[in-house]
Amino acid sequence: MSVTWALPFKEKIIPELGKERTVDPEEYRRIHQESLKDIEAFWSNVARELEWFKPWDKVLVADPQPPFYKWFVGGKLNASYLALDRHVKGGRKNKVAIIWEGEPVDQNGNPLEVRKLTYYDLWREVNRLAYVLKNKFGLKKGDTIGIYLPMIPELPIAMLAAARLGVIFTVVFSGFTAQALADRLNDAEAKLVITADGGYRRGRVIRLKDIVDKALEQSPTVKNVIVYRRVGLNDVNMVKGRDYWWHELMSDVPMNTYVEPEPVESEHPLYILYTSGTTGKPKGIVHDTGGYMVLLHATMKWVFDAREDDIHFCTADIGWVTGHSYIVFGPLLEGMTTIMYEGAPDYPNPDRWWAIVERYGATILYTSPTGIRTLMRFGDDWVKKHDLSTIRLMHSVGEPINPEAWRWLWKLAGREKVPFGSTWWMTETGGILISHAPGLALVPLKPGTNGPPLPGVDADVVDDNGNPVQPGQRGYLVIKRPWPGMLLTIWKDPDRYVKTYWSKFPGMFYAGDYAVKDEDGYLWILGRADEVIKVAGHRLGTYELESALIQHPAVAEAAVVGVPDQVKGEVPVAYVVLRQGYQPSEQLKAELNNKVRELVGPIATLSNIFFVTKLPKTRSGKIMRRLVKAVVTGQPLGDVTTLEDEASVEEVKRAYEEFK
Ligand code: WTA
DSSP: OOOOOOOOSOOOOGGGGGGBBOOOOHHHHHHHHHHHHHHHHHHHHHHHTSOSBOSSSSEEEEEESTTTTEEETEEEEHHHHIIIIHHHTTOOOOOOEEHHHHHHHHSSSSSSSEEEHHHHHHHHHHHHHHHIIIIOOOOOOOOEEEEEEOSSSSHHHHHHHHHHOOOOEEOOOOOHHHHHHHHHHHHHSSSSEEEESSSSTTTTTEEEHHHHHHTTTTOOTOOEEEEEEESOOOOOOOTTTEEHHHHHHHHHHTTOOOOOOOOOEETTEEEEEOOOOSSOOOEEEEEEEEHHHHHHHHHHHTTOOTTTOEEEEOOOOOHHHHIIIIIIIHHHHTTTTEEOOOOTSSSTTHHHHHHHHHHHHHEEEOOOOHOOOOOHHTOHHHHSOOOOOTOEEEESSSOOOOOHHHHHHHTTHHHHHHHEEEBBBBGGSSSBBBBBOOOTTBBBTTTTTTTSSOOOEEEEEEETOOBBBBBEEEEEEOOOOTTTTOOOOEOEEEEEHHHHHTTTTTEEEEEEEEEEEEETTTTEEEEHHHEEEETEEEEEHHHHHHOOOOTTTTTTEEEEEEEEETTTTEEEEEEEEETTTTOHHHHHHHHHHHHHHTTGGGOOOSSSSEEOOHHHHHHHHTTTTHHHHHHHTTTOOOOHHHHHHHHHHHHHHHHHHHHH
């Protein structure tokens, strides 16, 4: 694999607002190398800045053996305590912790609902809910619960209440279907679910409790449901003895209720978050408490340059890891004010995010390439209408950012002055690992790059044999040493953990991404090297979509691949072989798409379905998605020696050409 990538390596921009922290790449390399000399000493210096109930005995332990790493072993802490109690006691009691804006607007486009919760407010609500979970439902450390809530303050309240008790929570994105929810609740063996009657999305009401009811038909471990009244639906089905209204449960819990935060071991799981892989059902990524807190603290300082008066606006949904780390835990850990917006960026108009920035004076903007590209299509005027001069720092996340989108946002929202990077990380890494670090030592920006690895992070690009590639050569992104915040394992499936991440290159964490390193040591993550696709920043396994398709009686076989898309980065297309007796038709296409939406969720919508009589396969009968992908993306086919029938490739090609 020796493809050379002509990325725009040369251009270097020194942002005006980060100037005092800017260093040249050589200097940064020295800082980085210094940090790697003794990663245990390096990370324990960061960890010491947090408050521990009990200090650790050992910084890093492989238990029972690599790659099962545990950080800060012997140490005890509590995430809810760090995010709340510390600030309530330490002078931030009346500081706003969360600014929440609901989606619905009046005729003038102004929000109908805004809630501002101080640290004290949030602390009290978290204590009261923790009391309910503990005393009314008997939940205790090590139990698991599911959280299926829209983007309302009760979502972080639920997360923090669980964390307070050492109860492991799994947040399920509120756009997921009953089937996807049931799969996750079952795998996590959740005892209870916290949900709402409904949520708003682009002016529509999504009836969440109905979805929970359907999921619970197949989720026997769930004994109780707490329902928050968000929308005020008056025909909500409440099962006696199983379902309880949040407000009723809380009505007799005094405002000043205090629940002692449970001191948990550093390696105690804080949460499980499900994410797509290449095969099988979504994997439950398990995060610890201590290492995760340490990585969030470090990245809030280095990447976001967290300051006391910051208003932090991360546009993600808390249903994904970005929201867990950089709407909830990261900003609250630092005692910052974090903005939560409930709805769609283009509702009622494509300037909603800019209106929010202006309304609350956001200083930090953390957003996604798909978000930027979507809003870019509506033109500059929607942005120019608003005063965005409070923004002093921006980053993007989720997928590679194209230089055009980078430039557009940098000019319009960043006034060609502010540090603006593309932070690389994944659900598994817990927090940002590769990024510009304006709060520490900023190297000049280059549109589209991810920048160098953060201190303490040993990232590299290697070839098929695990050897580092030359600058400019494409290879696989790996992390060569453990880092705090890394996943502990895959829930109930340690073998899969080892196999997925630590087997391709023994001793190195395989991220599944292609990357290039340039001469300055900056990394450019190019996209997935496996059968995972990123649609509008959401991670989908092509395998999940294929499994959904073959559940339709008409489908004999299916291959799904991602193709480039101007806005969403990538979109899935399917090649389908029909069973005898079924004919291709537009109606069948619609049915198949419905099947996928129903089983996986609306984010999985196929952008096209092609009917073929056979798929390219190896002689041993495995579908060669790589070839399908090469055809639809116009890439060379590469090695075809194992291909059984060349005509199949021709057919895939023809189907695609006809469509174009
Ligand atoms: C991709 C999201 C390029 C990458 C936090 C990774 C990126 C996957 C970037 C993880 C970026 C994330 N530039 N690619 N700045 N950030 N990715 O688990 O392919 O939803 O492996 O975590 O997103 O997706 P996940």
